[in-house]
Amino acid sequence: MALSISIYFLLIFLSHFPSSHAEPFIGVNYGQVADNLPPPSETVKLLQSTSIQKVRLYGADPAIIKALAGTGVGIVIGAANGDVPSLASDPNAATQWINSNVLPFYPASKIMLITVGNEILMSNDPNLVNQLLPAMQNVQKALEAVSLGGKIKVSTVNSMTVLGSSDPPSSGSFAAGYQTGLKGILQFLSDTGSPFAINPYPFFAYQSDPRPETLAFCLFEPNAGRVDSKTGIKYTNMFDAQVDAVHSALKSMGFEKVEIVVAETGWASRGDANEVGASVDNAKAYNGNLIAHLRSMVGTPLMPGKPVDTYIFALYDENLKPGPSSERAFGLFKTDLSMVYDVGLAKSSSSSQVRY
Incomplete structure (x- = not known):
C-alpha cells in the first residue's frame, strides 16, 4: 500500500514536468508567402517529428487546418486585416466567418485561438483601429x-511599438497614442480570459x-x-x-492578470550586407537558447515559474516576402523539409544539444 502511494505521488510530481516530446508552450508560425512550400500533409509529418505543440496561421487555410485534424497540435487561425471592417459592421459576417473557418474542422482540428487582425493598432488607419474591438466582439x-465561447479564445496581435516605454522593464507602458484604443481591447481580453x-x-x-x-544579451549567451x-x-x-516590459505595461493599465502570448519571435539566418x-x-x-530557456520553466523575473507561450x-523560409533579404530567411526548416539549423526540436534529439 505504501509503495503504491509512493508511486502515485511520484506520478503527480512527474506530471508537473513536461517531456521534451510534449511542450505545450512551444509553437511555430506557419507563413505561406512562398511558391515552393511542401503540401500540408508533408508539413504535418514534419511537425509530428518535432516537439512543437502549436501552430499559428496568418489566415485560415482549410487544407492546413484539415491536415492537422487528429494530431493534437493546437492551432491559431487569423482573420485578415481586410476582414475587420465587415466583421465589425455586420454580426452576420462574423457568424459566416466562424461557419466557414471553424465549424467544419473543430474539434478534430484543435483550434484554440482566433487572432483578429495583425498589428492593426500600428497601422495608422484610425478607421481600422476603431473597428478592431467591434470585430473582436462580433467574433466572440x-x-x-x-x-464555443471560452473553448476558442479571441485576440489580436501587436508589435512592440505599441509600447511607449520599455527600458527598464519595470517602467514598461503603452504609448499614449494607443492607450485609448487599448483600454477597451484589454477589458475584452480580461473579460473573456484571452491573451x-x-x-x-531581440533581432x-x-x-x-x-x-x-548587446548581441550576447540578445542571444541568451x-x-x-x-x-x-x-x-x-x-x-x-x-x-x-521585453516580455516583462509588456507585463509592466499591462499592469500600468490595471490588467496585469491578462496572459501574455509571444505570437512571433525569431532570428534571421541570412540578410543583406547592411543587416x-x-x-x-x-x-x-x-x-x-530561447527553447532551452522555455524548457527550463524558470519564466521571467516578473512572471517566475511559468514559461510564456x-x-x-x-x-x-518564405521566398516571396517583400523587403530586405532577412525577411525571407527566418525559417527553422527549408522547404525540402531539411533543417536550416538544429535547435533540438526533433523528438529524436536531446535538448542538451542546445547551449544555455
Whole structure:
C-alpha cells in the first residue's frame, strides 16, 4: 500500500514536468508567402517529428487546418486585416466567418485561438483601429452562439511599438497614442480570459544597437546583464526584458492578470550586407537558447515559474516576402523539409544539444 502511494505521488510530481516530446508552450508560425512550400500533409509529418505543440496561421487555410485534424497540435487561425471592417459592421459576417473557418474542422482540428487582425493598432488607419474591438466582439458572440465561447479564445496581435516605454522593464507602458484604443481591447481580453499577443524581436533590438555585449544579451549567451534601476532585478537576456516590459505595461493599465502570448519571435539566418547579426550561427543560438530557456520553466523575473507561450517565427523560409533579404530567411526548416539549423526540436534529439 505504501509503495503504491509512493508511486502515485511520484506520478503527480512527474506530471508537473513536461517531456521534451510534449511542450505545450512551444509553437511555430506557419507563413505561406512562398511558391515552393511542401503540401500540408508533408508539413504535418514534419511537425509530428518535432516537439512543437502549436501552430499559428496568418489566415485560415482549410487544407492546413484539415491536415492537422487528429494530431493534437493546437492551432491559431487569423482573420485578415481586410476582414475587420465587415466583421465589425455586420454580426452576420462574423457568424459566416466562424461557419466557414471553424465549424467544419473543430474539434478534430484543435483550434484554440482566433487572432483578429495583425498589428492593426500600428497601422495608422484610425478607421481600422476603431473597428478592431467591434470585430473582436462580433467574433466572440459568433463563437458563443455555437457554444464555443471560452473553448476558442479571441485576440489580436501587436508589435512592440505599441509600447511607449520599455527600458527598464519595470517602467514598461503603452504609448499614449494607443492607450485609448487599448483600454477597451484589454477589458475584452480580461473579460473573456484571452491573451495579449505581442511580437518581441531581440533581432531588431540588436540591429539598432550592434555592440558585442548587446548581441550576447540578445542571444541568451553569457553577459554582464542589465539591472533594472527601479527593481534591482538583473536581466540576462533581452527576451525576458521585453516580455516583462509588456507585463509592466499591462499592469500600468490595471490588467496585469491578462496572459501574455509571444505570437512571433525569431532570428534571421541570412540578410543583406547592411543587416548586422543575420547569420545561421546567431539564428541557431537565439532560437536554440530561447527553447532551452522555455524548457527550463524558470519564466521571467516578473512572471517566475511559468514559461510564456511562444510561437517561433517561422517554420519555413518564405521566398516571396517583400523587403530586405532577412525577411525571407527566418525559417527553422527549408522547404525540402531539411533543417536550416538544429535547435533540438526533433523528438529524436536531446535538448542538451542546445547551449544555455
